[in-house]
Amino acid sequence: MDQVKKNIRQQQQYSKRRYDRHRPNIQFIIGQKVFIIKPGMHPAFRELYEGPYTIIKQLGPQTFDVLDVHDNMKRVHSSQMKPFLERE
Incomplete structure (x- = not known):
């Protein structure tokens, strides 16, 4: 056991490393304007993003x-x- x-722990760590390798590390700051992905929308039929929004508070690292x-x-x-x- x-x-x-x-x-399982080793496989989880491997999967995280593989995911993080292809994930851009974009840093956002308070006051910056951003677009937000619309949930459930397929980009072929609708706009993918909505906004702009302004960041007002950071609650955690992401x-x-x-x-x-x-x-x-x-x-x-942030994703x-x-x-x-x-x-x-």
Whole structure:
């Protein structure tokens, strides 16, 4: 049983390393504007992102509170956010 637990832990660590290798490490800061992925929408049929939202608070290393233009707040993970770049 101990060997089974050890093998499971090793496989979990391997899977995390493999996932993290292809995950961009984008840093977000308070006050930055971002787009949020629309849940359940397929990009072939609808817009994939909504926003822009403004980051108002960082709750953890990857969790943020964001505010839209109508003062509606959402709590999102950084994997659901994309930086908003304003055109000049």
